[in-house]
Every structure is written in structure tokens, then in C-alpha cells.
Amino acid sequence: xxxxxxxxxxxxxxxxxxxxxxxxxxxxxxxxxxxxxxxxxxxxxxxxxxxxxxxxxxxxxxxxxxxxxxxxxxxxxxxxxxxxxxxxxxxxxxxxxxxxxxxxxxxxxxxxxxxxxxxxxxxxxxxxxxxxxxxxxxxxxxxxxxxxxxxxxxxxxxxxxxxxxxxxxxxxxxxxxxxxxxxxxxxxxxxxxxxxxxxxxxxxxxxxxxxxxxxxxxxxxxxxxxxxxxxxxxxx
Numbered sequence: 001x002x003x004x005x006x007x008x009x010x011x012x013x014x015x016x017x018x019x020x021x022x023x024x025x026x027x028x029x030x031x032x033x034x035x036x037x038x039x040x041x042x043x044x045x046x047x048x049x050x051x052x053x054x055x056x057x058x059x060x061x062x063x064x065x066x067x068x069x070x071x072x073x074x075x076x077x078x079x080x081x082x083x084x085x086x087x088x089x090x091x092x093x094x095x096x097x098x099x100x101x102x103x104x105x106x107x108x109x110x111x112x113x114x115x116x117x118x119x120x121x122x123x124x125x126x127x128x129x130x131x132x133x134x135x136x137x138x139x140x141x142x143x144x145x146x147x148x149x150x151x152x153x154x155x156x157x158x159x160x161x162x163x164x165x166x167x168x169x170x171x172x173x174x175x176x177x178x179x180x181x182x183x184x185x186x187x188x189x190x191x192x193x194x195x196x197x198x199x200x201x202x203x204x205x206x207x208x209x210x211x212x213x214x215x216x217x218x219x220x221x222x223x224x225x226x227x228x229x230x231x232x233x234x235x236x
Contacts, residue, residue: 022113024149028166037154040141040165040235046193048233049225051076052167054105054143057084057091058202061211065201066098068215072222074232076100079143082107082127084204089134096135101234103141104128104162109205112144117152124156141165141235145205165235167198171221173214174206183217188224196235197221 027034027041034041043050051069056062056078069076078095080102085092095102107127112120124142132138142162144153149164157164169191171183187197199218203210225232 022150024151024154025113027149028147034166037149038164039149039154040163040196041168042194042196043233043235044194045233047229048193048231049191050196050235051199051221051232052079052103052143052165052196052235053077053199053201054079055081055084055109055200055202055205057088057095058204058211059088059091061201061203061215062091062095064211064215065199065218066094066100068218068222069100070098072219074222074225075234076232077103077141077235078201079103079105079141080127080131080139081105081109081202081204082123082130084202085127085130085134092131092134093136096137101141102131102135102137102139103143103165104131104139104157104160105143106145109145111146112148112150112153115150117156120150120152121156124153124160128160128162143167163235165196167196169195170198171214171217173217174200174203174210176207176210178207178210178213180213180216180220183213184220184224187217187221191224191228191230193228193230 027039107123142157143165147166171187173183199214
């Protein structure tokens with residue numbers, strides 16, 4: 001009975017630890033939990049929205065998005081992948097030179113629930129170093145792959161000086177079925193001040209050529225932002 005009881009207690013403790021580790025993943029669906037854990041999902045400025053792009057830099061998608069942003073006089077935040085930065089450091093520097101902000105996404109694009117804490121620590125550290133080395137600036141924001149946070153990711157991001165950030169609206173532009181019209185509709189229906197908009201300037205981890213629909217949708221998104229009396233802003 002004693003040994004069996006001990007095993008049950010250990011199993012119970014393991015389940016509790018696993019639940020605590022994975023609980024931050026619910027931030028993607030819970031504004032309340034996001035606020036409690038200090039995860040940004042909105043801007044404090046009600047006159048602005050934030051344009052954000054994940055998964056780059058990409059040799060085709062990133063230049064296409066940069067061109068549209070330049071034509072619209074808009075600024076955005078790019079959540080970069082370390083392994084992509086290592087392949088294309090000059091392109092990462094172009095993002096900064098154009099006046100945009102760079103932030104930390106990951107080094108390898110993996111679901112953090114499948115990683116041990118030491119793997120998360122190594123992944124974020126390597127990505128941060130790659131971005132800083134290429135761009136000459138240290139990222140101050142962090143968004144995990146798929147928006148899936150874990151306790152270890154929160155701890156490590158803050159240790160690196162990065163504020164965890166998710167989004168309030170997304171274009172679902174990673175899907176093969178996404179079109180410029182569907183992306184703009186997802187983002188802009190009910191668009192309001194303080195919204196953080198999620199898009200992707202890369203197809204490295206999503207449907208092939210999905211960035212093309214994103215780039216084509218972007219002028220419509222910029223027009224909708226202007227029509228709402230808002231402006232693109234940065235996440236603080």
C-alpha cells in the first residue's frame with residue numbers, strides 16, 4: 001500500500017506540474033489569462049493598431065510585404081525566426097533599415113508543448129543572438145510559434161528582456177485556401193483601436209506561396225485602417 005500510495009502521489013504531482021507548465025497556452029483564447037500573465041494582446045493606444053508579421057525573413061515574402069508597407073507609409077513589427085535570420089541576415093537588416101521593429105519568434109518553428117524547458121531556453125537564446133547579431137539591436141517582444149506559450153517560455157522570454165505578445169485579430173493567411181479578400185475580411189471586420197493584427201510574410205512553415213495572398217491583402221488592410229481613423233503603431 002505504501003509503495004502504491006507513493007506512486008499515486010508522484011503521478012498526481014507530475015500531472016499538476018504538467019498542467020502548470022502548459023496553462024499559459026490558453027492565453028491564445030483567454031484575454032483574462034493573458035492580462036494575468038502579462039501577455040500583450042492589444043495596444044494601449046486606442047488611436048492605433050499594430051501590424052505584425054511572423055515566420056520571416058523570407059526571400060520573396062518579406063520584400064513583397066516591405067514594398068507594400070513602404071508604399072503605404074506604414075510601420076510594422078516582424079517576429080523573426082532565428083534559423084531564417086541566419087540564412088538571410090542582410091534581409092533582416094533591411095527590415096530594420098526600413099524603419100520597422102524586429103522581435104523574437106523562435107529559432108526553430110516548433111510547438112513548445114513538445115519541448116523540455118532546457119530546449120526552450122536554448123531555442124530562444126539562439127534566436128535572440130541571431131537577431132541581435134544580424135540587426136544590431138536586441139528584440140524586446142516575444143511571440144511563440146502557433147501562439148502556444150508555456151511556463152518555461154514565459155520565464156525565459158522575461159529573462160531575455162522580452163515582453164510576451166500574442167494578438168487580438170488574425171488573417172488566417174497561412175492556409176492554402178486563404179485569399180486576399182478572406183484575409184482582409186478576417187482582419188478588418190470590426191477593426192478597432194488597440195487591435196494587434198497577425199499576418200505572415202513567409203511560407204516556410206505554412207501553405208506554399210501563402211505570402212502572396214498576404215501581400216495582396218495588405219493594401220486593403222491599410223485602407224481599412226485609414227478608413228477607421230486609425231494608424232499603424234508599435235507594441236510597447
